[in-house]
Amino acid sequence: MNQTIDETISLETKKVDVAFSSAYRLLHPKQVVLVSCIDSTGKANVITLAWCMPASIHPPLLVISIAPKRYSHKLIEEAKEFVVNIPAMNLVKETLFCGRRTGRKHDKFKETQLTPLPAKIVQPPIIKECVAHLECRLHQQTTTGDHTLFIGEILAAYADEGIFDGKYNIHKTKPIYHMGGDDFTTLIPEITSPHIELNRNGK
Numbered sequence: 001m002n003q004t005i006d007e008t009i010s011l012e013t014k015k016v017d018v019a020f021s022s023a024y025r026l027l028h029p030k031q032v033v034l035v036s037c038i039d040s041t042g043k044a045n046v047i048t049l050a051w052c053m054p055a056s057i058h059p060p061l062l063v064i065s066i067a068p069k070r071y072s073h074k075l076i077e078e079a080k081e082f083v084v085n086i087p088a089m090n091l092v093k094e095t096l097f098c099g100r101r102t103g104r105k106h107d108k109f110k111e112t113q114l115t116p117l118p119a120k121i122v123q124p125p126i127i128k129e130c131v132a133h134l135e136c137r138l139h140q141q142t143t144t145g146d147h148t149l150f151i152g153e154i155l156a157a158y159a160d161e162g163i164f165d166g167k168y169n170i171h172k173t174k175p176i177y178h179m180g181g182d183d184f185t186t187l188i189p190e191i192t193s194p195h196i197e198l199n200r201n202g203k
C-alpha cells in the first residue's frame with residue numbers, strides 16, 4: 001500500500017489529550033438530520049440532530065439521541081412517532097435555526113418556511129424540502145447519561161427521484177455534516193472503492 005505524506009507525518013506527530021467534554025467531537029463531522037414530531041394537538045415541530053445512526057437492518061431500526069431538556073424529547077416520548085428527514089446544503093441555514101430555537105417558543109415550520117407534508121404512515125409530517133425521509137414508530141427508549149436513545153422502527157423510507165439508488169448520488173445532492181458549534185461541511189464528490197483479496201472462506 002502506498003504511504004501517503006499524511007501517514008508519514010502522523011508517525012512523528014505527538015498525541016494530544018482531548019477533554020471528555022469535547023471527546024464526542026472526535027466522531028464528527030456527523031451527518032445532520034431534521035426530525036419532525038408533533039404535540040398532542042397535532043402541531044408539528046422540527047429538531048436538528050447530529051446524533052442519528054442505523055441500529056438494525058432486519059427489523060429496520062434507527063436510533064436518535066436527544067437530551068431530555070429538548071421540547072422534541074417530550075413530543076416523541078408522548079406521540080411515539082417521528083420522521084427523520086435528510087436535508088442538503090441548500091437548507092444549512094434552516095438546519096442551524098431548528099437547532100438553535102426551541103419549539104416551546106417558536107413555530108419552526110413557519111419561521112423557516114419549511115413545508116410540512118402528510119407522511120405516508122405516521123402522524124408527524126415530512127419536510128418537503130428535504131431529499132429523503134424515514135418514517136418511524138418508537139420501538140424502545142433508553143437513557144444514556146444526559147441523553148435518551150429513541151430507537152425507531154422504520155415504517156416507510158423514500159427519497160427524491162434520481163438522488164438515491166441503493167447509495168446516495170453525491171454528484172446530485174450535498175448532505176450536511178456537523179463539525180461542531182455553528183460549523184458545517186459537506187462531501188466532495190470523490191469515491192474510493194478499494195479492492196481486497198478474499199480467502200477461500202470468503203473472509
Ligand SMILES: Cc1cc2nc3c(=O)[nH]c(=O)nc-3n(C[C@H](O)[C@H](O)[C@H](O)COP(=O)(O)O)c2cc1C
Binds near residue numbers: 049051052070104178
Ligand atoms: C447541528 C446541530 C446538531 C444537533 N444535534 C443534537 C443531537 O444530536 N441531540 C440533541 O439532543 N440536540 C442536538 N442539537 C440541539 C437541538 O437541535 C436544539 O437544542 C434545538 O433547539 C431543540 O429544539 P426543541 O426544543 O424544539 O426540541 C443540535 C443542534 C445543532 C445546531
